[in-house]
Amino acid sequence: MASSRGVRHDSMRARNLAVVLGEIRDAGPLTRAALAERTGLTKTTVSKLVSDLLDAGVVAENGAVRDGERGRPGVAVRLSGHRVATLGLEINVDYLAVCVVDLTLSVRLRRTKAAGNRDSRPERILAELRSLAESALMEAEAAGLRVAGAALAVPGPVEHGLLRNAPHLGWRDVRVTDLLDLPLEAAGPEARNFQAGNSEAAGFEAVGFEAVGFEAGNFEADNEANLAALGELWFGSGARDFLYVSGEIGIGAGLVVDGSVFRGTYGLAGELGHVVVAPDGPACRCGGRGCLEVYAGQDALLGEVGSIPELVARLEAGDPAALGACDTAGRALGLALTSAVHLLDPGMVVLGGVFAPLFPWLEGPARETLSARLGQMRRTPPRLAVSAIGADAAILGAAGLVIQRVFADPARALGL
Amino acid sequence: MASSRGVRHDSMRARNLAVVLGEIRDAGPLTRAALAERTGLTKTTVSKLVSDLLDAGVVAENGAVRDGERGRPGVAVRLSGHRVATLGLEINVDYLAVCVVDLTLSVRLRRTKAAGNRDSRPERILAELRSLAESALMEAEAAGLRVAGAALAVPGPVEHGLLRNAPHLGWRDVRVTDLLDLPLEAAGPEARNFQAGNSEAAGFEAVGFEAVGFEAGNFEADNEANLAALGELWFGSGARDFLYVSGEIGIGAGLVVDGSVFRGTYGLAGELGHVVVAPDGPACRCGGRGCLEVYAGQDALLGEVGSIPELVARLEAGDPAALGACDTAGRALGLALTSAVHLLDPGMVVLGGVFAPLFPWLEGPARETLSARLGQMRRTPPRLAVSAIGADAAILGAAGLVIQRVFADPARALGL
DNA sequence: GGATTATGTGCAGATTGTGGACTTAATGGT
DNA sequence: ACCATTAAGTCCACAATCTGCACATAATCC
Numbered sequence: 001m002a003s004s005r006g007v008r009h010d011s012m013r014a015r016n017l018a019v020v021l022g023e024i025r026d027a028g029p030l031t032r033a034a035l036a037e038r039t040g041l042t043k044t045t046v047s048k049l050v051s052d053l054l055d056a057g058v059v060a061e062n063g064a065v066r067d068g069e070r071g072r073p074g075v076a077v078r079l080s081g082h083r084v085a086t087l088g089l090e091i092n093v094d095y096l097a098v099c100v101v102d103l104t105l106s107v108r109l110r111r112t113k114a115a116g117n118r119d120s121r122p123e124r125i126l127a128e129l130r131s132l133a134e135s136a137l138m139e140a141e142a143a144g145l146r147v148a149g150a151a152l153a154v155p156g157p158v159e160h161g162l163l164r165n166a167p168h169l170g171w172r173d174v175r176v177t178d179l180l181d182l183p184l185e186a187a188g189p190e191a192r193n194f195q196a197g198n199s200e201a202a203g204f205e206a207v208g209f210e211a212v213g214f215e216a217g218n219f220e221a222d223n224e225a226n227l228a229a230l231g232e233l234w235f236g237s238g239a240r241d242f243l244y245v246s247g248e249i250g251i252g253a254g255l256v257v258d259g260s261v262f263r264g265t266y267g268l269a270g271e272l273g274h275v276v277v278a279p280d281g282p283a284c285r286c287g288g289r290g291c292l293e294v295y296a297g298q299d300a301l302l303g304e305v306g307s308i309p310e311l312v313a314r315l316e317a318g319d320p321a322a323l324g325a326c327d328t329a330g331r332a333l334g335l336a337l338t339s340a341v342h343l344l345d346p347g348m349v350v351l352g353g354v355f356a357p358l359f360p361w362l363e364g365p366a367r368e369t370l371s372a373r374l375g376q377m378r379r380t381p382p383r384l385a386v387s388a389i390g391a392d393a394a395i396l397g398a399a400g401l402v403i404q405r406v407f408a409d410p411a412r413a414l415g416l
Numbered sequence: 417m418a419s420s421r422g423v424r425h426d427s428m429r430a431r432n433l434a435v436v437l438g439e440i441r442d443a444g445p446l447t448r449a450a451l452a453e454r455t456g457l458t459k460t461t462v463s464k465l466v467s468d469l470l471d472a473g474v475v476a477e478n479g480a481v482r483d484g485e486r487g488r489p490g491v492a493v494r495l496s497g498h499r500v501a502t503l504g505l506e507i508n509v510d511y512l513a514v515c516v517v518d519l520t521l522s523v524r525l526r527r528t529k530a531a532g533n534r535d536s537r538p539e540r541i542l543a544e545l546r547s548l549a550e551s552a553l554m555e556a557e558a559a560g561l562r563v564a565g566a567a568l569a570v571p572g573p574v575e576h577g578l579l580r581n582a583p584h585l586g587w588r589d590v591r592v593t594d595l596l597d598l599p600l601e602a603a604g605p606e607a608r609n610f611q612a613g614n615s616e617a618a619g620f621e622a623v624g625f626e627a628v629g630f631e632a633g634n635f636e637a638d639n640e641a642n643l644a645a646l647g648e649l650w651f652g653s654g655a656r657d658f659l660y661v662s663g664e665i666g667i668g669a670g671l672v673v674d675g676s677v678f679r680g681t682y683g684l685a686g687e688l689g690h691v692v693v694a695p696d697g698p699a700c701r702c703g704g705r706g707c708l709e710v711y712a713g714q715d716a717l718l719g720e721v722g723s724i725p726e727l728v729a730r731l732e733a734g735d736p737a738a739l740g741a742c743d744t745a746g747r748a749l750g751l752a753l754t755s756a757v758h759l760l761d762p763g764m765v766v767l768g769g770v771f772a773p774l775f776p777w778l779e780g781p782a783r784e785t786l787s788a789r790l791g792q793m794r795r796t797p798p799r800l801a802v803s804a805i806g807a808d809a810a811i812l813g814a815a816g817l818v819i820q821r822v823f824a825d826p827a828r829a830l831g832l
Numbered sequence: 833g834g835a836t837t838a839t840g841t842g843c844a845g846a847t848t849g850t851g852g853a854c855t856t857a858a859t860g861g862t
Numbered sequence: 863a864c865c866a867t868t869a870a871g872t873c874c875a876c877a878a879t880c881t882g883c884a885c886a887t888a889a890t891c892c
Contacts, residue, residue, distance in 0.1 A: 345685035447871090
């Protein structure tokens with residue numbers, strides 16, 4: 001039906017622009033000669049491509065490389081963050097958040113707004129988020145940044161831009177991106193990929209990136225857990241393969257394999273919270289019994305304690321009820337992770353969200369259970385680590401995702 | 417490190433060859449004009465590409481299309497299977513198998529050899545398989561087929577061509593592809609992708625295919641469950657998204673999402689057999705407790721019954737012990753699948769291997785458990801179906817995988 | 833200060849796709 | 863029976879892009 005399209009000269013150029021720009025991103029400042037060697041392109045070609053990237057303001061010359069070697073010194077080219085940026089947005093149960101991130105993944109702006117979004121009408125919340133986003137866009141523009149696109153994190157599964165079900169917001173089948181309707185420019189100056197018969201570049205775009213969930217245009221939405229996992233990928237410890245476990249009101253997870261998120265068939269993968277931990281355990285709100293969420297969800301962890309900081313205080317004071325809740329949660333987490341490791345084969349496991357501050361108390365029982373259960377199946381069980389970034393994971397991941405789109409096809413994103 | 421390489425004219429051509437050939441495969445016989453319209457290439461370009469594909473013998477003209485329309489009738493071009501074929505191989509605990517499949521996915525040859533491979537030395541088994549493969553290659557050659565490559569299914573996880581661990585064979589860290597050493601031609605007439613600085617085509621190859629586990633060359637190995645899943649994909653019911661559950665001595669699974677297999681970080685994904693079903697259940701040989709395999713593995717199903725056909729006979733006769741075993745296994749399967757559905761988000765679930773003949777007795781308890789547990793999380797639980805192909809799933813998938821490689825880059829595979 | 837060495841650019845040439853003109857081969861109306 | 867119409871496939875000049883080599887440039891080395 002869609003039938004893959006052939007490629008033409010401009011796609012070749014588009015691809016080579018992406019290769020060169022990607023190499024500059026991955027291997028630090030590089031001279032044109034070094035780029036030529038690494039990419040296999042000739043110096044001539046690299047020169048022309050770099051010249052266009054310079055014009056677009058996405059790279060900058062770094063001054064001569066004085067490396068003490070003989071011969072004419074090269075001029076290194078490095079990524080430049082002062083022209084292109086993207087917007088990350090998040091709707092969560094008790095706050096709205098926005099950030100602006102530039103091409104070098106520097107966070108240029110970050111703004112949070114506390115809000116009681118439990119069971120509110122989508123229109124109201126989205127209007128509130130829009131005003132937050134608009135002020136961020138204005139500020140970015142004032143700083144000379146061109147915002148190339150945006151992505152939105154929501155607390156529930158997203159399929160083709162449609163938020164399927166956000167139980168804690170009380171939303172169902174909401175077209176979040178349409179409703180938000182951000183004032184973003186079209187993808188290129190002439191919105192290349194919408195012109196009839198002119199979308200050849202698309203044939204190469206997908207290389208190395210999953211296209212699922214990427215709606216036409218430059219504004220997309222995805223599950224909070226998936227985007228938080230990407231946040232951990234680009235702003236965290238530097239690992240490229242891991243399962244990010246997001247402890248919020250519910251428990252989600254995002255699997256990153258070789259730098260991209262695994263979403264499953266309908267974008268519903270990673271629902272760690274309802275993995276079976278005890279087949280005859282207590283009933284869960286999902287309809288099942290003995291799901292992980294029953295033992296390690298925020299409600300189970302808190303019990304009658306009011307908040308996570310308060311829980312941490314009690315744990316530090318040695319409160320037996322709090323310690324017991326964490327021990328139970330940790331062991332349940334270990335069981336759920338056993339199944340997850342067997343099925344998903346993650347490179348490591350990163351605990352984020354509310355699990356991050358509780359990590360010292362969860363780690364022991366979780367690791368113990370996981371190690372004992374995995375037994376002979378693996379040389380070593382995957383490493384268990386705490387997330388390096390805090391509550392911002394999802395917005396950062398959202399903004400980073402759009403940055404990735406720019407790197408995947410700079411020609412399209414920048415109109416080159 | 418590897419650093420992605422730039423693309424040149426020949427990569428553009430390679431890609432367009434793949435696009436045209438793929439379109440012919442997917443959309444049946446098509447005229448050059450129809451191909452031009454579908455691919456967005458000009459009639460001129462399509463003509464040249466089709467001419468090369470005709471020369472390579474991978475497509476053939478189908479005679480004039482007399483569709484009653486006005487104007488000159490086109491000549492439809494269709495896939496041709498009488499030149500290029502691939503080899504599928506399998507080592508399992510109690511048999512060896514080989515098949516030859518042509519470009520149209522017609523099975524040209526199939527040969528099985530019963531063998532007691534439990535705890536045998538790899539060298540002996542591999543030599544036996546080689547002689548089986550060599551006779552298949554000779555026969556294929558005699559039929560005028562060019563064997564473009566081979567793939568091998570083994571009962572254990574494979575990482576970069578290395579069989580990590582096959583517990584029932586008693587093998588560990590065996591370089592199966594090296595040891596087998598098949599007499600295959602190099603990838604192209606001049607083995608294009610091995611020439612220094614001449615591997616540009618690789619830049620496009622990966623589009624739409626996972627490259628993990630694809631060793632340089634044209635002979636690769638993978639887990640039996642993954643390849644059986646691909647067999648189900650290309651030779652089964654036609655679904656493009658499903659979890660194939662392979663009931664053999666152990667229980668494995670292969671997830672297919674949008675036509676390609678999900679392998680996880682180290683190729684170990686899909687170990688359904690050791691998903692936690694009951695945290696305090698009986699000990700499993702893996703070191704854990706209450707794994708699915710304990711309840712639904714072949715040993716648990718058979719009990720003191722000698723074989724699967726005998727078990728089926730007892731089930732049909734209403735033997736209560738047999739019925740009880742299937743009920744237990746079905747319910748355990750339902751629990752494990754609940755976790756798998758939450759984590760992997762498969763489009764449907766296909767039961768294969770020994771589960772296929774037992775499907776009538778497993779289906780009820782499994783579906784019931786799965787439906788009850790998934791509850792509100794999904795509109796409908798994924799469909800539970802029986803595999804359409806029998807014991808050949810893995811060899812067919814292996815051969816089909818290599819066919820896919822040919823379609824992914826016909827220029828490389830055929831030396832165009 | 834000249835030889836040496838490496839960078840970056842200019843120019844001719846190669847490869848491949850494009851676009852429109854042209855040939856070919858059918859249908860259909862008169 | 864004949865010619866207009868329509869669509870398929872091919873031919874040829876042209877355009878886009880990369881390559882390879884020559885060359886100017888700018889350092890270090892002796």
